[in-house]
Amino acid sequence: MSDTPDLATGNLEAPTTEAPPESAAQPSPTARQRREVHDAWVAGTEEPAWVREATDEGAQELLPEADDPAASSQRGIVVADDYVVEDDVDEEERQIINMGPQHPSTHGVLRLHLELEGEKIHRVKPIIGYLHTGMEKTAETLTYLQGGTNVTRMDYLSPFHNELVYSLAVEQLLGIDVPPRAEAIRILMTELNRIASHLVWIATQGMDVGAISMMLYGWRERELCLDFFEKVTGLRMNHNYVRPGGVAADLPDGWEDDVEVILTRIPAALAEYEEILNANPIFLDRTQGVGVITPEECRAFGVTGANARASGVDWDLRKAFPYSGIDRYDFDVPLGTHGDVYDRWLVRLEEIRQSLRIVSQVLATMPAGDYRTDDRKVTPPPRKRIDESMEALIHHFKLFTEGFKVPEGEVYQAVESPRGELGVYLVSNGGARPWRLHMRTPSFAHVQALPVMMTDSLVADIVATLASVDPVLGDVDR
């Protein structure tokens, strides 16, 4: 490769006419064979001849199930032995049903391949990628300051968390601290965002098990948070408010009153939700014992956040690896015991209360001071200086066109998003744009764990289980 891009000069423009190396682009024969089997399964056509010869079972079975590690891990054999597998079911009884990608209850464009035995689910295969946006590629073309606009659109129900984790990673490579007020504002916004996100979850979970009124109630309360976000950031969603070095703007005058309103009205609403559903026999029947996942399976499949805590996994990144000064505030981590849909419901309700606790403490102790660092490397000069000084004007211009350079290095930073561990792996080569930005998104792992929860349950429970893990497809596919 003669005209290789030069890392030292930051010339990232790769030769586009040249095809990728032949040896690298082609998967090995084994990978290709596996793919043929997969394609045949998806398309429902006959499998390649070599499979028939190998298994000697005719055209019915594709991957021989006993030898298929994917099948055994889906059924939980690898990590826990809590499923009953009936071997005497007639093969003829099995049917394959496709659910999604356009389906009202898949929370976006998730597609599930269901293999059924009557009403019972034998195998599940989640098929994702219908919202693949190429954000990790786009991130490599944006400066660090522009990167916030990109990452905020990943998990569109918790934009502040995306921006926060990205900013924390950049700050860690730069080695800059943010002022206390900026940290407090970040905590305020992310915890309010957690409330808003859980409210959407309550709305959709309620609707998916038949309580349509929850849909209306959840959105009603969420608008309270969104109105506050709009007042602070100018946008209802996709804010690009948390930026490397601090936040984009100070809180508006009178923000305390708005937060007070949220703090009074949401607990009342929560009491209302509990009154409607917590002892509702229909709701209990549809959620208790449904979609169970064990703590061991949570660990093995990377399930984090409220889903893992509902199974009793005592793990919250806000406690274990505190960020942005969250350890200054008192809050508890709610835990469930059964790991079913109902426990997830209880845990998320309690998490809203704990987030309200944090918000009220931030409200009481909001420090004065600057809302962004005074490090001129990442912060533009004040507006006043730009009018007076040519250098300040040039500095401002260069900061927003070229961007700032970040020292060479790599970092993994994670925060507790409403869905779980939201991590970013950021690699810098010393230039003004990330060399690689990888987001470790919680929903991706949760969708992967769906077969564990769904296998050997009833078709009717799919929707309740799917809603309860709270997948956001923008988070899954990026």
Place this chain on the structure above:
Amino acid sequence: MAGRSEPPGFLLTTLDKGVNWARTRSMWGAVFGLACCAIEMMATGASHNDLGRFGMEVFRASPRQADLMIVAGRVSQKMAPVLRQVYDQMSEPKWVISMGACASTGGMFNNYALVQGVDQVVPVDMYVPGCPPGPQSLMHGILTLHDKIMAGDIDR
């Protein structure tokens, strides 16, 4: 949208108006949420903004029962054939609103993964700008589409 060659008479004009009025007052949407815009679309349909005021609070899961497809969010290369299939299944008359920057132009994601504008896949009647467009923007887009239908012919 072929126009008539001759001006219609009084009776037909009135009939046109009546039919168009009926179409605009109960325009059922197909559920086609994709990304961020879908959240705002749901917010528009929910209690606070109440799309029911315009006779379209029902979003139909079956494309057969839907008149309007709101493409809410970015359309990936993988999703484009699905989108076209849903559109083809809708019965005439049908309309398409392209909601948000990503659906209209690809938005800020000018890369390998996205269809740069859903109008490359289905014909679009109305573009709603914003990223994402707020409920007011979407409602404005819907009402403008109503105006467009009222001004048009019934044999679109």
Place this chain on the structure above:
Amino acid sequence: MTDAPQTESPAADEQTAAADPPVDVALDGLAAAVPGARFERLAAPTGHAQDVLVVDRDGYPDLVAAVHEAGYDVFVDLCAVDYLSRDPRFEVVVVLLDHDAGRRVRIRTGVPGGDPSIASITRVFPGANFYEREAFDLFGIDFEGHPDLTRILLPDDWEGHPLRKDYPVGSVPVQFKEAHKVT
């Protein structure tokens, strides 16, 4: 079912914000036991210090299994990086967690560009399944022993691996069609 979820304060009181967990001696020993592996701790000025294990391709499955044995039983992340002009060209990065001790470790393994293949760790961590498929899809790295190594994010008939540095960002010119003026 209990009436309400139990609320507990986990062991976070022991860990104050600024204090990092002590250097993990076990990881150092593991690195010594596996040939070609080394351990380093990256100090982080504003965050938590990061434990990193660097290993070559041959020692990778052994090291992952050993680290799993050492208590890091939570699978968090697996991703690939394309360094293009560096040798080896690719790097596979695995992030693991230990819930009980509150530790995190990162394992980095170089993968040559001429032969982009590496052992799959799905038998140790079933959760690596989707992540390895993603790395295969976007980087073309072949994970040997993976049960179902197929494209996951892109359509099945896609050509190339878009997150490689020699793959263009790609763009389609935007044009407005069927845009009619409202009368």
